[in-house]
Amino acid sequence: MKVLIIIVSYNFERWIDRCLGSLRKSETHADVVVIDNASQDQTVQRIRQDYPEVRLVETGANLGFGRANNIGMQMAIQEGYEAVFLLNQDAWIEPDTLDKLVVLAQKHPEFGLFSPVHLTGKGDKLDPGFSHYSQVKEKKQLPSNDIVSVPFVNAAFWMIPVSVLKVIGGFCPLFYHYGEDKDYVNRLEYHHYQVGYAPAAFGYHDREYRPITHEGFLRNEYVYHLSEYANVNYSWPKAFGYGVLALVKKSFTALAKGDIRLSKEYLRMTFRLLSQSCAIHSCRKRNRLSNPHYIQDL
Numbered sequence: 001m002k003v004l005i006i007i008v009s010y011n012f013e014r015w016i017d018r019c020l021g022s023l024r025k026s027e028t029h030a031d032v033v034v035i036d037n038a039s040q041d042q043t044v045q046r047i048r049q050d051y052p053e054v055r056l057v058e059t060g061a062n063l064g065f066g067r068a069n070n071i072g073m074q075m076a077i078q079e080g081y082e083a084v085f086l087l088n089q090d091a092w093i094e095p096d097t098l099d100k101l102v103v104l105a106q107k108h109p110e111f112g113l114f115s116p117v118h119l120t121g122k123g124d125k126l127d128p129g130f131s132h133y134s135q136v137k138e139k140k141q142l143p144s145n146d147i148v149s150v151p152f153v154n155a156a157f158w159m160i161p162v163s164v165l166k167v168i169g170g171f172c173p174l175f176y177h178y179g180e181d182k183d184y185v186n187r188l189e190y191h192h193y194q195v196g197y198a199p200a201a202f203g204y205h206d207r208e209y210r211p212i213t214h215e216g217f218l219r220n221e222y223v224y225h226l227s228e229y230a231n232v233n234y235s236w237p238k239a240f241g242y243g244v245l246a247l248v249k250k251s252f253t254a255l256a257k258g259d260i261r262l263s264k265e266y267l268r269m270t271f272r273l274l275s276q277s278c279a280i281h282s283c284r285k286r287n288r289l290s291n292p293h294y295i296q297d298l
Contacts, residue, residue, distance in 0.1 A: 010089070013039075036057065091206065250266045
């Protein structure tokens with residue numbers, strides 16, 4: 001299987017050697033493209049100097065995670081690749097990870113997305129997010145199945161067959177950074193694809209350092225409700241209820257608890273979401289069709 005590895009970078013220098021170094025050691029050969037979102041550090045220079053085998057695309061601006069990945073997906077379709085492997089810049093894989101995912105992609109056409117197990121950057125335990133989605137608490141509790149179906153897995157390590165890209169398309173422009181993966185999984189479900197991870201394949205995601213801030217909490221709340229409003233598996237009234245009305249409810253709940261600041265912030269989210277209603281309706285309608293949406297638009 002001809003695989004294109006896509007890495008979206010922004011100030012990638014901190015992880016370059018662990019990330020790109022792991023790809024050099026991969027038992028399965030795959031071409032690598034880095035889509036750089038106008039890094040301010042030495043990312044571009046380091047790639048040119050130390051990793052000449054990596055194709056580098058400089059966007060000249062920060063396009064966000066989804067739009068930059070769509071550039072790589074377009075390359076994969078146009079150049080005859082059979083699958084893409086989306087890899088976060090702060091992540092790296094074991095030498096046999098790609099090989100195991102390729103085997104599964106060939107064996108299980110009912111799956112539209114394949115992921116390894118997500119470990120922390122230290123590798124001593126499961127990534128907390130992955131543990132939550134998979135309902136597995138410890139590495140020793142991983143099942144023996146070759147692939148396990150899950151409702152969601154975040155986009156730190158995603159293998160997607162190009163045949164699936166031609167049905168689902170790329171990431172939706174409603175989501176600039178965060179929430180793109182949830183929306184994509186919703187669309188996979190609508191088109192009857194499963195999402196799965198390989199218990200015998202491993203990747204490392206170095207994100208323990210990220211602090212949980214109030215600003216981050218509010219961002220996550222907004223993108224969650226945006227993904228609910230845009231969910232193609234819901235009718236329009238249900239999407240409106242889970243997306244917009246749920247925010248109104250949270251605003252009143254915060255007010256009842258005396259948290260006026262949080263109540264106002266939820267109201268601001270509500271109006272922001274409502275202002276996007278036309279664009280959301282358009283994307284919902286488009287996402288129900290089988291087409292390489294958002295990739296062919298580039």
